[in-house]
Amino acid sequence: MESSFLGLALAAILILRFSTPVNSSCSATRPSPRNVDIRYVEVSCYNTTLYPKLCYHTLAIYASTIKRNPKLLANTALNVSLVNTKSTSRLMKRVHRIPGLEPRVVAAMLDCVEEVGDSVYELRRSMKEMGRAGGSNFSMAMNDVETWVSAALTDDDTCLDGFAEEGMDRKVKTIVKRHVQRIARLTSNALALVNRYASTRASLP
Structure with missing residues (x-):
């Protein structure tokens, strides 16, 4: 009688010991919708873009959307690039008015103001075309989007080229390089994700 009671008690302890952790483990590892959304952004950035860390850090906050x-x-990605490019455009307009700059620095800055301004316009056009992409005109609209975003990226690179010469004002050069390089990388990432979306839709029956 006593041995039977001890056997039942041990059996009950073993059931509790081995069943409870399994259940709690399953509950703890089940990903939340937010975690799945963030993971989607992360995988997309790291599998698609040239600057995945920048891509992830700028887009993960929008994962739930x-x-x-x-x-x-x-x-x-296009909107993030546009917002940052507009901000950089305003900065370029302020920097080129700094008194005491050499004429060639002022000329390079004026070129940058124009190039980055063009980039803002082209990113706006690309977002408008994205809104029109659908149905039978999808391929044509996406070609236009890719063209506009590529043009914006070229403008950013052209701005940077203007400061590639030796002897340019170091402080101005540093400001331009830091900000314009960032928007160029954001635009590059946006173009990669646009291309990915276009190719994904194109492969559908």
Whole structure:
């Protein structure tokens, strides 16, 4: 009788010991929708873009809005690039008015103001075209988007080329390089995600 009771008690202890952790473990490792959305952004950035860390850090905060949607991901990347490019455009306009700059520095800055301003316009056009992409005109609209974003990236690179010469004002050169290089990388990432979305849709029957 006593041995039977001890056997039942031990059996009960073993059931509790081995069943409870399994259940709690399953509950703890089940990913939340937010974690899945963030993971989607991370994988997309690291598998698609040239600057994945920048891509992830600038887009992960919008993961709950993107919701594993490649079009929303591309749109968000374009918008992030546009917002930063507009900010840089305003900065360029202020910097070129700094008194005492050499004429060639002023000339390079004026070129940058124009190039970055063009980039703002082209990113706006690309976002407008993204809104029109759908149905039978999808391929044509996406070609236009890719063209506009590529042009914006070229403008950013052209601005940087103007400061590649030796002897340019170091402080101004540093400011331009830091800000314009950032928007060029954001635009490069946006273009990669746009291309990804376009190719994904094109492969559908």
